[in-house]
Amino acid sequence: MRLGTTCGAALVGALMAAGAVGAAPKYDPGASDSEILIGITAPLSGPASAYGVACQAHDAYFRMINEEKGGVNGRKLKLLCEDDGFSPPRAIEQTRKLVESSGVLFMYNSLGTSTNSAVQPYLISMEVPQLLLNSGASKWLDPAANPWQTSSIPQNRTEAEIFARHILATKPGAKVAVLQQSDDYGKDYVAGLKLGFGDAYGKIVVAHETFELSDPTVDSQMLKIASSGADVVVLGALAKHAAQAIRKMGEIQGFKPQIYLGWASSGIDSVLVPAGVAASTGIISTAVIKHPDDPAWANDAGVKTYRAFMDKYFPAGVKSSISNVYAYATDEVLVDILTRAGDDLTRANINKMARQTDVQPSMYIDGVRFTISTEDLDPIKAFQLIQFDGAKWNQIGEPFRKK
Template sequence: MLSMNCKTLSLLAATTAFAVLLSPAAFAQKKYDTGAGDTEIKIGNVEAYSGPASAYGVIGKTEEAYFKMINDQGGVNGRKINFISYDDGYSPPKTVEQTRKLIESDEVFLVFNALGTPTQSAVQKYQNSKKVPQLFVATGASKWNDPKDFPWTMGFQPSYRVEARIFAKYILKEKPNAKIAVFYQNDDFGKDYVAGLKDVLGDKAASLIVAEESYETTEPSIDSHIVKLKGTGADVFVDIATPKFAAQAIKKMAELEWKPMHLMTDVSISIGAVMKPAGLDASEGVLSAGYLKDASDPQWKEDGGMRDFLAFIDKYMPGANVSDTNLVYGYAAAQTMVQVLKQCGDDLTRENVMKQAASLKDFAPETLLPGITINTSPTDFAPIEQLRMMQFKSGKWDFFGDIISAETGG
C-alpha cells in the first residue's frame, strides 16, 4: 500500500513539475488587453464619411474590405478582426464623441488610421491618458512623431513638413527668383506645410513669398482667394488644400487662365476625387510628390503587388474607382496594421502593439512605390519618410527624379 502511495505521489510530483514547466510558456503566450481575445481583435476607426473631407471616406471602406479578406483567410494568428468605424463629418467635437464611444462603450483594442489633423488633435491627449493606441493616424502632421510626449500616437504617411521641404528645394532649383503664393488650410495641417517651406527658404522666405492666404474648411468656395492670389503676380502657387478645395483651385485657375508652377500637397493627388472633378485638361502640369502606386496607371500592370490589389478590389470592392488614390492608401495602411498584429503573436496587449508598431523594419506594403519602405523605432514614430516628385500629364501622374529621403534632409 505504501509503495502504491509513493508511486502515486511520485507521479503527482512529476505531473506537477511538468505543469509548472509548461505553464509559464502557456501563460506567456497569451496576454490580452480590452478588445482582444482568443477569437477576435476589436479595431476602432473614425472617418469623414460626410462633411468637407468626405472624399476620404473610401479609405475606411477599403480598410473594412481588407479586414474582411483577412478574416476570410482565417484572420490574424487565428483571430478575426472586428472593425468598427464611425463617421465624424470631419468635426472635432463629433470626433471626441465617437472616439469615446469606441473606447468606453465598444471597448476596442486600439483606434486605427482615424482621419484628420484637427479631428485627431482633439482626441490625442484623451487617448494617451487612457493608454489606448492611436495608431497610424491618417494625417501627415509632424506632431504625431513625438514618442516622448505621446507614446500612444503614431502617424502613417510622410509628414507635411517633410514634403514642404522637398517642394521648397525643388522651387529653389527650378525658379531661384520665384514669386511664391502660398495657399493653405488654416489649421495644423496647413501650418505644418508653411513651416516646412520656410525651413528651407530660410532668409529668402521674406523676399520670395509674395502672399500667404489661408482658408477655412467651412467655406463653400475658395474662388475669391484664387482671384486675389492671381492678382499678386505670383509665378509659383503652393496649394495646401484638402481634395474638395484643391479641385476648386485647379478649376478656378483654369477659368482665370492663371498658369504658375503649381505644387499641390499629396493629400489631394487623387485622380478620381480631385483631377477628374477639376477637369483633366485644367489639371495638366500640376506637380506633387508621392509614395503610392496609382492603380489606374498601366506602368504597374505587371507588378505583383498591384495584381494582388486589383484582385482584392475585384472580389471585395467590385465597381470601386481604382483611379482614386485613397484606395491604395487604405490598402497599404490596413496591410501595415495586419503586419503589426502578426508581429504581436499571442501578446495582444496595448503596450506590445505599440512596441511592434515601433519596430517595423523595411516593411513594404504592396501599393507603395518600389524602394519606399516602412521603418520605425522607439525614437522614430514616422513610418514613411521617402517621396518622389511627380507631374500630372495626360491624365496620369508621371514620376521623375530619385526617391528623396527625409532622413538626408530631402
C-alpha cells in the first residue's frame, strides 16, 4: 500500500529526528558545542628556548582559523601554552596542570624527546592523546608502546642514515667525526649513521664526542674533533650547541670539514647566522618544508599563503624560521584530523583520526606527504638534501626515500 503524502512526510521527519538524536555530539573534557581546548608545553625558557616561538605560531594559526573559518566544524580552537623549560620534571608538572586543572582535550606538538618521554606514562594512564608531538625519536614509531602518541616530524635516525648514504656516494674514503647530544636525540643520529655505513662504521668514524644539554659550550669537543683528522663532521645537536660547534670550527685554522647538520638545527636565523655565515656556508642538511625566502618558491601558492598569514596574524614572527613553518604545516595536519573527527570529539576518536592521516601540507616540498597509519607511525618517508650557500638553502638532487 502506498503511503500518502502527509504520512510519508511524517515518517521521513520521524526518521530524520531519530537520526539527529543518534548523531548527537560526543564530548570529552576540553570539547563543547563552541570550543576545543588544546594544551601544549614548550621551552619558553631554558636551553631549547629558541624553539619556544612555536607557541606563538600555533596561536596565530588558530586565530586565523577562528576568524576566517569560524573554527573547525563550528568550534573555536583555543590554545593553552605552558613553559616546561625543556625540563622533564617541569613538563610533567605543566602537563598535569593542563589536563587536570585546565581540562584540555589533548596535548599537542610539545617539543622534545626527554620531555615527551617523561609525560608519556601519565598521558597513557589518563587516555589523553599526545598528538603530533614534536620529536623525531625512533621510539615513537612503535604502535604497541605508543597507544596514545603520534609524531609530527622527520625521524632523526632516518636523516642520519641518509647523511651516511650521501657521504658514501659523494666522498669515498671520508673520515667522519660525530658530535652527539647525550640523549635520545643524539643516540638516534649515531644509530642512523651505523645503519648507513654498515660494517664500515668503525673505520669511517674516526672521532665521536658527546655533550650534555647543560654544557655551556662544546669548544673542547670541537678541538678534539679537529685534531682527529676528520674531513666530515655530523652534528647531532640542537640549535644552541649546533651554532657553537659551527662557530668553533670556523675559528680553527686549517679545519674546513664538510658539515652535516640535522634539519631541526637548520634555521638560518636561529643557528646559521649566530654561528657565522662564513662558517655555515656549504653545510648540508635535509628539508621537508619549503623555505619561504628561497627564490625557487617565490611563486608557489602555498608559500604565498604562508607569507600572507605571517604578515596578518604573526607580523613579529620571522617568516624563515623553521619553527614557524613547521608549526604552520603541523597545524594544517591538526585541522584535517579535527575536521574528520566531526562531532565525535572524544579523546578516543581524536586518537583514532590521528592514526589514520594522509595529507599534503601546503608548506611541504612537492612529493613529500604526511602519512600515518595504525601500523606505521612514521609520518615522513622522503627527505630532500639541501646545502647552504651563505644566504639560502638550495636543493641537492632528488629526494632520498626511506629504505
